[in-house]
Amino acid sequence: MKYYWAINTYIKHLLRFLLLIGLLAGCSLEKKSAVNRGLQNLTAHYNILFNANDLLRQKQEIYAASYIDNYSQILRVYQDTIAHSGVDKDLDAVIGKANNIINLKEQSHYIGDAYLLLTKANYLYGSYFVADEFGSYVVRNYSDRPLLSAEARNWRVRTLLNLHQLPLAKAVSDTGLSVLFYAKKKVDAANTYAARLQYDIDAGDYKEGEEMAKNAIKAVSDSKLKRRLIFILAQLQEQNHKSADAYASYSKIVKSNAVFEMAFNAELNRIRIEDTQNNVHITRQERLRRLLRNENNKEFIDQIYYQIAELYAADGKIEDAIKNYRLSINHSTKNQNQKGLDYLRLADISFTKKGDYTAAKNLYDSTLLNLSPTYPGYRTIQLKANNLQILGEQLRIIAREDTLQQLAQLNEKDRAARLDELAKIHVTEVKAAAAAATTSAFTDANAPTSSVATATTPGANTFYFYNVNSLSQGFNDFKRRWGNRKLEDNWRRSARANSDITNNTQNITNQVDPSVLPKKDQKSNDDIIAATYKQMIVQDLPLTPQNIAASNARVYTAYFNIANFYRDVLQDHKEAITTYETLLKRFPDGTEKPAIYYNLYRLYSDIDQAKSDYYKDLLLKNYAETPFAKVILDPDYGRKMNDKDAEFNALYNQVYDLYAHKQYTDVIDRTNQLLQQFPGNKLAAQLAYLKAMAAGHQEKLLPFRMDLYNILNDYPNDPLIVPLINEHLTYIDANQAELASRPVVLVDNDLYDSPFAQSLVITKTPVVVQAPPAAAKQPAANQPAKVTAVTKPANMIFSMRDSSRYYFVINVNAATTNLSSSRFGIGQFNRANYPPEAGIKHQLKYAGTDNQLIFVGVFPSLASAKDYARAIIPLMPQIMKVPADKYSFFIATQENLDKLEDKKMLDSYIDFYQKNY
Template sequence: MKYYRAINIKHPVTILLLCCLLAGCSLEKQTGFNRYMQNVTAHYNIIFNANNLLQQKQDIYAASFIDNYNQFLRVYQDTIFHTPTPDKELDAVIAKANTIISVKEQSHYVGDAYMLLAKANYLYGNYFVADEFANYVIKNYTDKPELQQQARNWRVRTLLNLHQLPLAKLVSDTNLTVIFYAKKKYDEGSVYAARLQYDLDAGDYKHAEDMAQRAIKTIDDNKLRRRLTFILAQLQEQNHKPTEAAASYSRVVSSNAVFEMAFNAELNRIRIQDTQNGRHVSRIDRLRGLLKNDINKDFIDQIYFQIGELYLADGKLDDAVKNYRLSIKNSKRNQNQKALDYLRLADISFKNKGDYAGAKKLYDSTLLNLAPTYPGYRAIQLKANNLQLLAEQLRIIGHEDTLQQLAGLHETARAAKLDVLAKQHVADVKAAALLSTQSAFTNANSPTSSVSTASTPNASTFYFYNVNSLSAGFSDFKRKWGNRKLEDNWRRANRANSDITNNSQNITNQIDPSVLPKKDQKSTDDLIAATYKQQLVQSLPLTPQTIAQSNVRVYNAYFTIANFYRDILEDPKEAILTYETLLKRFPDGSEKPAIYYNLYRLYSDIDQTKSDYYKDLLLKTYPETPFAKVILDPDYGRKMNDKDAELNSLYNNIYDLYAQKKYTDVITNADQLLQQYPNNKLAAQIAYLRAMAAGHNEKLLPFRADLYNILNQYPNDLLIAPLINQHLTYIDANQEELAARPVVLVGNDIYDSPFAQSLIVPKLAVVEPPKPVTKQAAAPAKQTATPQNAAPTNTLYSLRDSSRYYFVVNVATGTTNLSSSRFGIGQFNRANFAPEAGIKHQLKDAGDNNQLIFVGVFHSLAAVKEYARAIIPLMPQIMKVPADKYSFFVITQENLDKLADKKTLDSYIDFYQKNY
């Protein structure tokens, strides 16, 4: 009794301890007391601490988030680049939430725990898991409207990061409806803010302006309110309300906004006011005035950048470049500003000056300085990685334009222009030779480098840019003709010979032509210039036929660039610009329906008026095209798929006849199919099969005529036209041997060269599936209590770099014969790769219901991605199975060997989607 009297039972902690002692292990029982205790500990110990950790994490993300003031600011500063490194704070939140779910199940805070899991996974970048948790809360806690509303807000943000805009809109619409009818409103400012971010992503700027105004009025967070005010000003400017925008920017300037935001608001306000007054020069003066104020010393780089932007808008490229470089020079702490300067310089080099090598270096400098969290980082990265493709298409356009311009000149004017071009070409050759010499010197003195001068990345593969090729050419010339000076009647044996000898020796030794004696230098220059002029003259399009061919090359180059901007770089503005350029240059082009349709789709998110214009133009001018029917009939796509299935079946019948060597039947059936469907998407391939079948029954001349007919009828077919050009080149080189044959085609290997028995390789064997690999023990996964979809982290597959990559076509049917599809892949490979490249396609099963066509081997990830970008647009023509039955992925040899069945295949596809 003395012991109990010694206890102060009035102290609350003492009471709590005593209760716990009395309860012992009975807290799992469904009693009122246990529910009370679990509510107390869940709310004050776990939920409170977990929310504090989440807020700290959001503050850290906000501090490290890089704002791009040249674009619409994002509402939330938590969309950052995520790494696979574990985050102890977020792991702690997940652990606390799981504790409530598993131990405090009698409390009222289990729903809050699931909400914690949604937020933590969102901040972790696990958006699919975050969406599942938020959706689980919405469906299972209908008695908690405040929690449901919060879950819908976070679900909108999650879906936007998953690029599921239609679903995000539905969830946001629900929240707006609830807010409108609810008597008691819970944090309505967050509802408007989440919808604002959706509107910005969807391009609905008018509705976004309304949401921004509502959010500013109802949001509790002052810092977020100032951010929303800046966004409102941007939207008002976009919606052509300059006076209101300037007023909103002024409110930001006079508020307690961070200095960088206030500074950019001031810059934008100056720009709007001067634009209204038509005084661009005065804005430059005012910006220069900001340079003199010491308070702006940390923002000098941004001021120079803004000045450069003004000059660029006025087309004063040299002044713009000068100020961008001053911005770089004065950039002390803002790496992203420096990256923006490099980006502008890169764009100018690429678009305006045609300096592709210089542009590549500047794009690389952009990525070197730009944080991966910066909005638009991926687009810049894609552009840098694919610069060669764009440069090649632009080179084609520039070259053909030059040839057409020369062809249109009088002979005297043409000769003068050729002299100018040749002089510039000589200067380019000298620069390349000097660069080659410098690179050779660097490589010779580098113990780790074995790269030859001829293979330096800045040296062109064109013969006359390559000093080693020039040297070899001189040697061959000298062996046959002796030492001859470059002059008229050079074949005369008594001409002086010292010049050629000296020049050949100088180039062999990689001596910069600029340091040669003038006599030697002049003869070398003359040789290069004369050869270049001769090449141009021989390529001039002087007949209607050659002019038409030149125009086709220009047209195809523009079309490739536009599609590339649309599909690969996902840059709608550049795609629109290129499509419209194509319409202006070629108003009667063959792809007008496709261009109208693309412009209709691209403008739909930018300018609805122009989108409607191109839609009406398409429907009025080309009502019978598939593009028009897709707009008018939502079921047309399904109907087309049904028709494609019929066409694929008919093509496969012809192909099977070809494989069985029933060549007469091939010709008959091909003629019937082309008559039944004269303009179908497989017409060129059907005609090609017909020509191959006929080639087994006829001599060279009619066979070659068949190939020319196909080329004339389908000049733009990206699969068959290159292949036929290759065949014709082979025929020209081996004409005598082929003409002597009783029939031109003597073999029947359907995957390799159709011309020479000696070149035919045995049909590729089907690769047997490897034995199942025992799955390795998985590393401990994050402890998440997923309602439905929890899956352990997959460690079966590796991201290790490899020298053996494959492009894989996964066909989700185990019974379909894929021979005709493989034949199409072989056609593409033969047209684009030399035999020595070793690019082959093989087949393996992944269980009973999946067949894998794998193409390779490629020795780098970049190479296999380049292959994928080239072949995927042609897959609708290549694959003779329904489009919903096949998909693509890239894989290493190591991971390919593990695909033994449907389970391992599905597991890899999940791994691929998350990591590539």
């Protein structure tokens, strides 16, 4: 101790001496001298490098403590894979300290150490490309420092594995092993072997992995890492069919002071190996239940129940899994991450198995509340929770259409019997749901047990019409569109003879108590529920080839939208791959095969190179002329395509102008030319639609309806035009007699009179034009210029007050561009998705001389404006006839929208919007 005190005193005196010399030297500190080198070495090492490495050590310990291992797979060597989001002040501090050494201590011996700090900090930040650049720089430039370059090389291997660059990671690791083999002094042997071990696990080379694990165990000094390596060694020995060796390795963990999860799983695996050797056939659930009865495991009951639930879930026993996840939650008092995992599994079950998206949302929220933000995939869970409505709507479409097709395939007798059977089940479920709702009014609304209870029939969760939540939405949509109608033939016709909507539904509408009616006219509530339920099913049964094709198109589009959503929004590549491949399996002749092949080629490139090459070869072999193949063969093709799209947008606008000026014959001729000249263009369906509308002003109903069906057949997956045409066909079916009597199906007077025209022809919406001319910006000759400078911050200019008037706004940064065709596309979308009485209109205003604002509304709440935004944004590339970099979106209240008079105010609002919405 006295020696330590003496050394410490000596260092203090030395620092004072060097500080005095520094003060005397004054401005000469930048000069290269022994004094300056000594001072910079001392301050860089003790003041900066030591503190930075200590920060990194603490950060790695925090990551390791919050990392959740998956013991059903081979463990990862290092517990440093986290969800990276936002700013990390500790890692920023490390990067700042490293830059201080590089920029201010250029004469010190620690420049290489500073670059290694940057490697580590960027790795932990998740900036793997940057980390690899710094690591590579250290390896190249500091070969004279073997320890430093070896450490940098090991971090490079870890970084490259996170970048999924396995061949390059192997090459770097090979160099490290070679240096280690020939080095007179073993340099960082433990981490060299450990990094190679992780490569072997990722590459599936378990034989070499076993040897690397043994080498790393011999070389490592950290007891915690050593226990982890022993567990990994046992897992690899199992994979290599060395049961006795694996049992011995697991036993070392059981007898050590390893953390519970590791010791617990080692004991489970040891029991399994022992039972296998003794030819004892006992299920894993039974082994786990044995552990429940052991008093030594009292503190870990929640984790045991979780493992039991996982096994039931893997076997498809969903109700048993739910029960045990709940038991895990109820017994979880200390381990928040465990509780978070339970909620996550329950949320996934509600979402994927039950189709109960409200319950799923609540459970995902509980997951995020309990799970550590450093949990891998935390950000993905957050995104999924925030976007359940979008995914849920697409999954509802698939479930509904699949169910309708199943029923449509039955003969009339079997279908009627099946409908009666389903109606009885539905009545029971509705009553159960009503009883549950009544009960829940007297219980805690946030109780976790209420979140998973769904009104579905066990074993039939994928059947759409068993799901009360989905049905309630479908029933409301049906009533809004058709009213209360009796289940009968030709029920769609609004003017059918002897129309007899059921007395009972009339009584309900008129609020007449059925009990006061004559007994022969009375119907029980059960009968009403059953009849309405069957009516709702029958209305959309696809009984004709055209309807079956349309139903398949809706399923196809929904799957495609889900895959794209997983890819682009959630960035969940595995789910995106699964959905794309499901689409290929269900629809092997689908129209989007080139796009799907291309997406699978790109998505697999980071996961499985062989699969990536497989889809690439399919694309190049079978669809060599598509843009997707050309992008692979010619990296510059994307820019060329953008130029071509701009050209086609201009041509489309010319056709639209002809249509707007009622030059219908020219529209038809020009459309035929463009479709022949640009086959497969993304606007082809819209061109065909314009052509059909133009023809509708020159032909009778029958050929016009055939034109609409032809568009459905030619473009079954177009998300903008298909819903619109289905809406038109529905109206035609309901008003066939009146439309057939017309000399031409579309007449100009329809613009003002007929509701059919409001669905089909361009609607004249009020246009608010605020002067774009530059002259408006100039003061009159005899007037002083008006000062319009904004000095108040944006949060004082704009209001966050809730409003009943919200607008979805498209900001186009091109004041001279004609937006008529783009607005027509918005009108198409609105007509297909909103009834006329909703009053959803698109209008135009200018914000200065450079920006046009198309604002759509009015929406009564922020939530409804967001729903509109979620629905239309995926279609904007087809709707907007301007380059993508020229427009953006936001939501504004009427109060804030009125303030957007110039670009400065617009920019201020966009900043305000991004910070507050």
